[in-house]
Amino acid sequence: MTVLSAPSLTDVQMVVDEVWGTFLGTEEPLVPGPAGDLEVGWSAAVSITGEWRGLVSVELPGPMAAEVTRRMLGLVDGLDPTSDEDVADAVGELVNMIGGNVKSLMPGPSTLSLPVVAAGRVARPSDVVEACRLDAGWGGAPLVVSVHVHA
Amino acid sequence: MDALIIDDSRAMRSILRRTVTELGFETLEAGNGQEALDHLEAGRVPDLCLIDWNMPVMDGYTFITRVRANPDWRGITLMMVTTESEHGQIVRALAAGAHEYVIKPFTPDAIAEKLELLGLVAKPVPA
Amino acid sequence: MTISPPSFAFVSDLARRETAMLYDPGKEYLVEARLLPLAREAGCADVDGYVARLRTDPVEQAKALDALTINETSWFRDNAPYQAFTEVMLPAMVAARSHVRHLSIWSAACSSGQEAYSLAMLLDQHLPAGWTAQILATDVSTTMLARVDAGRYSQVEMNRGLPATSLVKYFSRAGSEWEISEDLKRMVRTQQLNLSAPFPLLPTFDIVFLRNVLIYFDLETKRDILRRMRQVVAPDGFLLLGSSETTLDLEDDWNREAHGRTQLHRPATTTLQPIALTGA
Numbered sequence: 154m155t156v157l158s159a160p161s162l163t164d165v166q167m168v169v170d171e172v173w174g175t176f177l178g179t180e181e182p183l184v185p186g187p188a189g190d191l192e193v194g195w196s197a198a199v200s201i202t203g204e205w206r207g208l209v210s211v212e213l214p215g216p217m218a219a220e221v222t223r224r225m226l227g228l229v230d231g232l233d234p235t236s237d238e239d240v241a242d243a244v245g246e247l248v249n250m251i252g253g254n255v256k257s258l259m260p261g262p263s264t265l266s267l268p269v270v271a272a273g274r275v276a277r278p279s280d281v282v283e284a285c286r287l288d289a290g291w292g293g294a295p296l297v298v299s300v301h302v303h304a
Numbered sequence: 305m306d307a308l309i310i311d312d313s314r315a316m317r318s319i320l321r322r323t324v325t326e327l328g329f330e331t332l333e334a335g336n337g338q339e340a341l342d343h344l345e346a347g348r349v350p351d352l353c354l355i356d357w358n359m360p361v362m363d364g365y366t367f368i369t370r371v372r373a374n375p376d377w378r379g380i381t382l383m384m385v386t387t388e389s390e391h392g393q394i395v396r397a398l399a400a401g402a403h404e405y406v407i408k409p410f411t412p413d414a415i416a417e418k419l420e421l422l423g424l425v426a427k428p429v430p431a
Numbered sequence: 432m433t434i435s436p437p438s439f440a441f442v443s444d445l446a447r448r449e450t451a452m453l454y455d456p457g458k459e460y461l462v463e464a465r466l467l468p469l470a471r472e473a474g475c476a477d478v479d480g481y482v483a484r485l486r487t488d489p490v491e492q493a494k495a496l497d498a499l500t501i502n503e504t505s506w507f508r509d510n511a512p513y514q515a516f517t518e519v520m521l522p523a524m525v526a527a528r529s530h531v532r533h534l535s536i537w538s539a540a541c542s543s544g545q546e547a548y549s550l551a552m553l554l555d556q557h558l559p560a561g562w563t564a565q566i567l568a569t570d571v572s573t574t575m576l577a578r579v580d581a582g583r584y585s586q587v588e589m590n591r592g593l594p595a596t597s598l599v600k601y602f603s604r605a606g607s608e609w610e611i612s613e614d615l616k617r618m619v620r621t622q623q624l625n626l627s628a629p630f631p632l633l634p635t636f637d638i639v640f641l642r643n644v645l646i647y648f649d650l651e652t653k654r655d656i657l658r659r660m661r662q663v664v665a666p667d668g669f670l671l672l673g674s675s676e677t678t679l680d681l682e683d684d685w686n687r688e689a690h691g692r693t694q695l696h697r698p699a700t701t702t703l704q705p706i707a708l709t710g711a
Contacts, residue, residue: 164606164607246316262390398599417505417592
């Protein structure tokens with residue numbers, strides 16, 4: 154039986170903080186800890202294969218996904234509507250950035266997949282187990298970043 | 305100066321477009337390496353390419369090897385802008401002909417400083 | 432959320448008294464941005480609540496001072512001074528120190544160490560074989576010095592002005608951070624030092640980088656620091672200030688030499704030097 158290796162919560166937190174702080178504005182920082190019940194509006198995942206195998210996912214409520222999209226596209230707060238296509242693109246890029254940096258926390262070389270994005274929850278393979286879970290709040294709403302590994 | 309922004313995410317292209325426009329570049333965009341090659345082959349040869357690694361159709365690493373194989377495109381400065389951040393991958397990209405490498409996430413200052421290193425952006429003379 | 436005038440006055444007095452750094456009115460946003468994370472960590476509702484606690488808690492005061500003295504730093508910041516280092520200062524000092532084959536350099540107000548390690552990278556690339564160099568990195572903040580000793584930098588910090596070739600040559604991954612090589616760490620020694628107070632016993636330095644820190648001090652303190660600097664820079668050595676600091680009134684202690692857009696300062700000789708004996 155092999156020991157499941159997973160990134161530490163501290164390292165994952167640091168990766169997520171950097172992505173958030175850089176692209177989504179420092180005036181509204183990510184607050185660690187659960188921030189209430191998460192009603193998943195959008196989610197996205199990337200898989201990592203190679204020396205290390207795992208799945209990195211991000212789950213957000215719908216309004217937060219829209220706000221992430223507006224900020225990444227540089228649209229004025231709340232004014233411009235965002236299409237589902239825009240939201241899928243932005244949330245996909247978010248998980249790409251987090252996933253790529255999580256990959257670098259683990260022994261390499263490994264390959265990063267293109268992101269899979271879904272309105273609602275993305276389906277995970279049945280043989281994975283959660284190895285690391287970061288609950289956080291942004292603008293008073295909850296989000297979850299998790300790392301799953303193959304059992 | 306012209307910059308070709310190559311990234312499959314429109315949101316990321318938008319971030320990069322705002323950053324380099326601020327630095328005085330005219331921009332062109334491509335959603336993957338093949339679209340970027342199409343621009344080059346059609347004679348739209350930029351001074352700078354900002355290149356994501358993971359993209360559908362043709363990835364950024366392959367794009368770099370293709371650009372480097374054509375002597376006509378020797379003058380293009382190639383800068384990877386990617387979440388790929390393993391030590392070995394940066395080495396690989398540089399060996400293939402990338403001039404610089406920026407890891408996502410980045411601040412606009414990081415892009416500006418790298419372009420200064422490459423001599424593509426003149427640092428304003430301090431007052 | 433905004434910091435109240437009495438809270439801001441308390442913080443700027445504290446910073447001025449302990450570090451001689453000036454936070455003038457108008458810098459409220461800066462104080463807020465730097466203290467807000469500490470306020471959250473301490474469980475205070477806002478920055479004013481945190482400042483109330485600062486008034487009686489010396490441990491938090493030390494943390495707040497650390498946070499207030501953090502400067503955003505890039506590798507090879509502003510580029511030109513490092514060009515001057517490689518093209519002018521280093522060759523001059525190598526010529527002048529061939530008898531000892533050692534250089535002594537001071538990175539004053541080193542913050543998280545990017546300046547000291549940028550210099551270490553250049554020394555690694557340009558110092559002749561068989562030579563050694565020591566870089567003293569000092570800062571008022573012990574938190575910063577601990578970071579320099581650890582030599583670990585976040586992804587975002589790594590992107591700031593560090594050529595990719597240097598990244599792959601001198602750094603390896605360490606979790607979510609990157610760690611500088613042991614060889615470069617050995618070149619850098621840290622020491623806590625408050626520039627506004629009398630210097631402790633220091634060696635004589637061939638080159639001193641004192642950049643982007645004088646702007647925080649009042650005129651009298653600036654003059655005093657530059658007078659004391661004069662005592663620790665070798666007579667044939669160099670002092671480099673930040674680009675906005677070169678027009679300061681340097682009195683008669685320093686001569687200026689321009690290299691491109693970089694101003695190099697060298698100790699002025701008040702009396703005529705005797706003619707150098709050559710070939711003796």
